Amino acid sequence: MTFWTASLCRVPTVSPAQRSLTTTASALLGAIPLITLTMWFVLAADGIGDFPPTWAPSFVLLAAALAYAFCELAGFRTPPLQHSDRPPAEVEAESWRRFTASTFVRFAVCEAVFLISMPLAFVVDSFWMILIGAVLAVPLFLWEVWPGARNQQRFAAALEAGGIPSHLTGRVQDY
Template sequence: MSTPSATPATPATPAARQSLIMVCASMAGVIPVMTLALWFVLATDGIGEFPTDWPPLVVLAAAVGAYSICELVGFRTPPLEYSNRPAAEIQADSWRRFTTSTFTRFAICEAVFLISVALSFVAESFWVVLIGAVIALPLFFWEAWPGERNQRRFAAALESGGIPSYLTGRLQD
């Protein structure tokens, strides 16, 4: 009889991370759905002419501002303080703080899209919504998606006091 080959164990993804990924995917999915819905409202005569006025520049400026805020303050958090708490409790606290930060960064990134929606009605152009969606989605995936990059950055801030956060499963440099 042959025995099944042993496969190396892969580290399990914490339930908190899986839940956060599902919520973020749902939130990100709203942007294309709203863009499609607004196409029926704003693009009555096709996609129309590209606006030569200020609305696209305002959307671009909002995106630069959102990126700057997320990069400069989006990953800041007070470091963990020493306590006699068990590692599981520290990890749960780290995930709560990371989730809060993720939602805040998402709101900042989504504001770019919401500004473009408002400006599209002022400019009466679907192009403004399209520009907002094309800029806001990659900005969200870069700044707010709970991927390895963002987890490491936040874990480094949590662990800056020397206390392990267990957010990524290991201590950060």
């Protein structure tokens, strides 16, 4: 096997913690379309309804902007790892625990955008509010919560700010 063939055939290894968090995030993400479908039977018996007054979608849009701002400014902050004589496996486990906790905080903030749209849908009696909440919450979730490379690297950079490798991404961050 040549060098190029061997390098193309390599499958990136995924840690059990990453696999578990990705599975959990998939289930959390799946709740939004499922609840949207359920709310269809509650609110859309007579059709989708009239588009709601401007204040209601504006409120959900404001919630989405605030959730985005929170996640970008504070969602990936964590104290850096401290020097110790722990083996790399323990440091990696602590890094994944902290990343998972941060992911759930960001999830709660992003999911609030969708949850705010539900009572507003009943107030204005329009299924449009549920759709607006879902359309704003799903991309926000995928950008800020999904445990992909972007979010892992951002959190690993915060963990490694003190110069200790976090082993969160499998390599030391270069920024």
